[in-house]
Amino acid sequence: MDRIKEISIIRDGLPSKVWYLAWNPQGTLLASCGDDKSIQIWKQVDVVNDVDDQQQQQWVMAAKLDVHEKTVRRIAWSPDGKLIAAASFDASTSIWELSDDMNDNENNNNDSLEFNHISTLEGHQYEVKSVAWDHTGTLLATCSRDKSIWIWQMDEEKEFECLSISHGHGQDIKCVLWHPTEEILASASYDDTIKMWQDTDGDWESINTLVGHESTVWDISFNRAGDRLVSCSDDKSVILWALVKGDHSDPSQSSSSSSSSYQWKQSQIFESSHSRTIYSVDWSKDQYERIVSTGSDDSIVLYEKEVESNNNNNNNNNNNPDTTTKYKKSYQKLNAHNSDVNCIRWCPTRAGIMASCGDDSTIRIWKII
Amino acid sequence: MSDLSNPNPVIYSVEDDGNLFNQQERFTEDEDTVDDFDVYEIFDLVRDITDPEHPLSLEQLNVVRHENIKIEKDNNFIRLYFTPTVPHCSMANIIGLSIKEKLARSLPQRFKVDVKVTPGSHSSESSGMSNNKVDTFFILIIIHSFIHCKFIVNKQLGDKERVSAALDSNSPILSVVNECIKI
Known part of the structure; x- marks a missing residue:
């Protein structure tokens, strides 16, 4: 049975290579970016199909934001959905604010939205690869091929100040991601590792290094509790990591920091989960807590929890991650796109809905059935 | 021009098209038939x-050879191995990028193209040097730099984000690559 059903597709107005997409926190808008140097904002409208009277999803372009001189690689919505940060190969990060006039526009049945370019963050030496807001919406992290991570603080006037420049990765940093509830930053790199960073007397320092992948780590995602992490790599594997609290650290384990009070340990690996490089992975924050991955083999892979029947076993060994729920690869959708799929993200408000984008110049909306 | 990484390259004779295969047989006359790509067309x-x-040309320098092109027709995979003339990472990178970019611009989007340094291509070079009684230590350094360079070049060429950034608009590398592929 086809478990991943395409329910909508966006074809017109996209870059030839769509590098990334992001749902706003309300799940009503999609932002996308790519090699045309712009950011596109898409709004869902419901239309009734003349043929079968069924309501269908359609997406219309609500805004196109142009300021960068090169490819826009990744974008991030602030937690309140009012700001967008965009990381570009031109070594800068732009900040955009949704205009308050939006509500008037909506009442007028006008589908266009207005965003104001309020800031540009400069300082990285080479391409900025990723940008992420923390859960409070006041800290922003950026990372670059220059091997550094910059932490920026936004004040009430929406002015940005760089708090810290961190080094630690030996290579190009592909993405940064904040912990869902704590002031902990995760990063993934061309040096094949993932690192966790924390504010240590004003400097953001690496507190954990997760070693396990054998090539570039392209993307990471926390589960909703923040005690598990999933990563995907050029080595074609997907790894699940679990947070182990306490100081029962096993020296043979992968973390290099023995002094920290918690460790991230590899809890499960899906080797050869795709036949080519895996570019994107996302852990859904709904009750199903599904994982999805995609990449250069044009396919989408779905991972779901194994049926839980071993609650008693968990109590036997407290040193093990309490999050021992195993996942199984439950479905693979082949030829989801006509070329590399660069990004896939769950809708934050509707369980089982996700969006993907790729080098075939499309965004596709999927439903798990 | 003394800073060339390989001032005296070996030049190989270019094979005549007619000797390789019959030009006519490569194209079907029936327009409805989909032409399968073969290694000669990629070459x-x-x-x-x-x-x-x-x-x-890369053919004159023996950097590309038709026998080092592999096509998996079923899944549209094309693998092209090239043999850099010298163990110079940046030069090998430019050659690899040029090949990748030329194929990306020429082939339909459905193809997955991997461009890599020929496996084992350097062992023959180093054994040739030992015949010339070059210091063994020197050879080991060369072999090491070959292996190291091959790893770096293969990983960079396999990273489409870095390839895209290198060939983004106004990039100085893009103009060098365009020069190589004569755009």
């Missing part, structure tokens, strides 16, 4: 790319 696309350092 035709890359043979005239020029070396960044010499006014010589």
Whole structure:
């Protein structure tokens, strides 16, 4: 049975290579970016199909934001959905604010939205690869091929100040991601590792290094509790990591920091989960807590929890991650796109809905059935 | 021109098209039949790319050979192995990028193209040097730098984000690559 059903597709107005997409926190808008140097904002409208009277999803372009001189690689919505940060190969990060006039526009049945370019963050030496807001919406992290991570603080006037420049990765940093509830930053790199960073007397320092992948780590995602992490790599594997609290650290384990009070340990690996490089992975924050991955083999892979029947076993060994729920690869959708799929993200408000984008110049909306 | 990484490259004679295969047989006359790509067509696309350092083609320098092109027709995979003339990472990168870019611009989007340094291509070079009684230590350094360079070049060429950034608009590398593929 086809478990991943395409329910909508966006074809017109996209870059030839769509590098990334992001749902706003309300799940009503999609932002996308790519090699045309712009950011596109898409709004869902419901239309009734003349043929079968069924309501269908359609997406219309609500805004196109142009300021960068090169490819826009990744974008991030602030937690309140009012700001967008965009990381570009031109070594800068732009900040955009949704205009308050939006509500008037909506009442007028006008589908266009207005965003104001309020800031540009400069300082990285080479391409900025990723940008992420923390859960409070006041800290922003950026990372670059220059091997550094910059932490920026936004004040009430929406002015940005760089708090810290961190080094630690030996290579190009592909993405940064904040912990869902704590002031902990995760990063993934061309040096094949993932690192966790924390504010240590004003400097953001690496507190954990997760070693396990054998090539570039392209993307990471926390589960909703923040005690598990999933990563995907050029080595074609997907790894699940679990947070182990306490100081029962096993020296043979992968973390290099023995002094920290918690460790991230590899809890499960899906080797050869795709036949080519895996570019994107996302852990859904709904009750199903599904994982999805995609990449250069044009396919989408779905991972779901194994049926839980071993609650008693968990109590036997407290040193093990309490999050021992195993996942199984439950479905693979082949030829989801006509070329590399660069990004896939769950809708934050509707369980089982996700969006993907790729080098075939499309965004596709999927439903798990 | 003393800073060339390979001032005296070996030049190979270019095979005559007619000796390789019959030009006529490559194309079906029936327009409705989909032409399968073969290694000679891929080879035709890359043979005239020029070396960044010499006014010589990759075919003349024996950097690309049709027998080092593999096609998996079922899943549209194309693998092309190239043999850099010298263990110079940046030059090998430029050659690899030029091949990749030429194929990306020429082939339909459904193809997955991997461009890599020929496996084991350097062992023959180093054994040839030992015949010339070059210091063994020196050879080991060369072999090491070959292996190290191959790893770096293969990983960079396999990273489409870095390839895209290198070939983004106004990039200085893009103009070098365009020069090599004569755009």
